[in-house]
Amino acid sequence: MSCGAVAVAGCVAGLLHLGPAGDTRPAPAAPRAGAVPAAADLAVTTARKRTERYPDDPGSWSGLARAEADEARVTLDASRLDAADEALRRSLALQPADNYAAVTGQGLVANARHEFVEGRDFGLRATRMAPDRPDGYAVLADAQIQLGDYPAARAAAQRLLDIAPAGAAYSRAAYDLETNGRPQDAAIALRRAVDSAATADERAFVQARLGELAWSQGAVDRAERHFRLAVDAVPGYAYGVSGLARVCAARGSPAKALGMYRELTARTPLPQFLLETVELGGGAAVRPEKAALDAQVRLERASGGAVDPHLALYAADHGDPDAAVELMRGEWKRARSVIVADALGWALHRAGRDSEAVGYARKAARTGWDNALFRYHRGAIEHALGLPEGDRHLREALALNPYFSPYHARLARQLLKQT
Numbered sequence: 001m002s003c004g005a006v007a008v009a010g011c012v013a014g015l016l017h018l019g020p021a022g023d024t025r026p027a028p029a030a031p032r033a034g035a036v037p038a039a040a041d042l043a044v045t046t047a048r049k050r051t052e053r054y055p056d057d058p059g060s061w062s063g064l065a066r067a068e069a070d071e072a073r074v075t076l077d078a079s080r081l082d083a084a085d086e087a088l089r090r091s092l093a094l095q096p097a098d099n100y101a102a103v104t105g106q107g108l109v110a111n112a113r114h115e116f117v118e119g120r121d122f123g124l125r126a127t128r129m130a131p132d133r134p135d136g137y138a139v140l141a142d143a144q145i146q147l148g149d150y151p152a153a154r155a156a157a158q159r160l161l162d163i164a165p166a167g168a169a170y171s172r173a174a175y176d177l178e179t180n181g182r183p184q185d186a187a188i189a190l191r192r193a194v195d196s197a198a199t200a201d202e203r204a205f206v207q208a209r210l211g212e213l214a215w216s217q218g219a220v221d222r223a224e225r226h227f228r229l230a231v232d233a234v235p236g237y238a239y240g241v242s243g244l245a246r247v248c249a250a251r252g253s254p255a256k257a258l259g260m261y262r263e264l265t266a267r268t269p270l271p272q273f274l275l276e277t278v279e280l281g282g283g284a285a286v287r288p289e290k291a292a293l294d295a296q297v298r299l300e301r302a303s304g305g306a307v308d309p310h311l312a313l314y315a316a317d318h319g320d321p322d323a324a325v326e327l328m329r330g331e332w333k334r335a336r337s338v339i340v341a342d343a344l345g346w347a348l349h350r351a352g353r354d355s356e357a358v359g360y361a362r363k364a365a366r367t368g369w370d371n372a373l374f375r376y377h378r379g380a381i382e383h384a385l386g387l388p389e390g391d392r393h394l395r396e397a398l399a400l401n402p403y404f405s406p407y408h409a410r411l412a413r414q415l416l417k418q419t
Contacts, residue, residue, distance in 0.1 A: 041071070043070060046067075047063050047068075057094070058094040058099055058102065062099070063101070064084075065102070065108075065109070066084075066108065068080045069084045084109050087105075091105070098129065100135075103125050103129065104136050106122045107119050107136070110143075111146070113305075113306060114305070114306030114331075115334070116334060120143035123136050123143055123144075124136075124140060126140075132163060134164035134168070137156045138168050138169075140152075141153045141156035145337060146335040146337050148341075150176070150367055153172075153176060161173055171209065173189040174209065178213060178216075178369065180369070181368035183213055183217060186213055187210065194210070200233045201234055203234075204230045204233040204234035204237040205239075207227070208230040208237065208239040208240050210226040211223045211224075211227040211230060211239075211243045212243065216370065217370075217401065220250050220251070224243075224247045227241075230243070231244070238270070241264045242261070242272070242273055245257040245276070246276070246403070249403075250403040254281075257280060261276060261277040262277070265292075271311040271314065274292055278290055278314065278318060293314045293318075297319060297327070301323060307327045309331070309339055309340060309342075312324040312346075312347055313343055316346055321347060321350035324347035324351070325353075327347075329344065332344050338364045338365075338366065338367055341361075342361065342364035342371075344360045345359070345363070345381065348360065349361075354385050355385070361374075361377055372404035373397070373405065375394070375396045376394060376412050379394035379396070379412070380412070383415050395416065
């Protein structure tokens with residue numbers, strides 16, 4: 001992985017039609033995994049007090065469920081999803097029919113658990129129940145993205161944008177635009193999301209996304225500015241810190257970058273950050289991070305649950321490729337996104353199954369995303385098969401972002417030297 005992963009034509013027209021300022025009405029918060037949890041703690045505490053004061057109010061319980069789901073995303077504590085489920089059951093017991101907030105809450109929880117078919121079903125229920133309310137379209141867009149139905153995701157995001165043109169809509173519009181090879185339009189959407197941000201957490205999330213977008217294009221200085229703005233908004237914001245560590249490594253200070261990763265993974269041991277640490281440091285220097293990832297691989301294999309693709313990429317490159325294939329075959333049954341296709345294709349390649357791997361690498365390319373890691377993976381697989389387009393894709397990966405990975409960029413150059 002790099003030392004550092006929603007509306008197209010109609011949506012961009014909508015964005016431009018809104019004019020410079022857009023609509024600044026508050027909207028559901030954009031995803032903000034890895035944020036410092038103080039705000040989420042406060043939201044849960046406030047929601048719990050409300051249920052104590054109004055125990056017969058279904059809205060109080062659905063509000064608690066949403067707060068618990070947000071806390072799960074921020075703290076990586078899956079038990080919070082169980083607490084959200086319990087709150088949703090209480091809400092539905094009090095109001096079994098026409099309980100829009102509970103249905104959208106069920107969709108949020110299902111998506112958080114990678115139960116995307118269920119998330120889609122809840123999103124569809126919510127949008128049919130209340131076609132002019134935004135939350136159901138956000139749930140639906142997120143589920144459809146993960147299921148790989150990008151036209152349906154785009155339609156849901158466009159409707160969300162039409163109803164509530166603010167942060168949640170702009171962020172999803174940006175993801176769709178980037179995934180479909182339109183980074184400049186994605187940047188327009190993200191700048192609108194910055195203007196619409198109602199909280200520091202939302203600003204941090206969007207600035208980090210702008211940083212990732214700039215990084216994907218090899219624009220290191222621009223990426224650094226956005227990552228710094230993310231950590232200015234929320235000190236210690238995980239995706240901002242990891243972005244700054246990548247910038248530091250790209251500028252020739254790997255030891256400093258490794259120290260930044262160490263501090264980050266000590267409090268936020270996500271597979272992405274651990275993998276980036278491993279691929280930056282290498283050897284005995286990253287033995288603790290490798291041990292943590294190996295433990296997560298064993299846990300995921302035992303549970304059979306949702307898999308972070310970064311974990312499979314680690315297993316493919318630095319552990320057991322067959323385990324990576326097993327994990328991603330399971331995830332492919334749950335999610336058919338281009339990210340999952342890429343990770344499964346790479347796992348198959350590392351396990352020596354290039355004839356099967358190339359099909360998934362091409363599935364990962366189907367939306368036209370200018371993703372250097374995807375191009376590298378596809379190029380390396382095609383190179384192994386002796387296909388002439390392999391070297392072209394390797395060169396394209398390095399041209400898109402020569403810093404896309406301190407580990408794989410070097411390997412890409414070595415493969416090109418062999419021809």
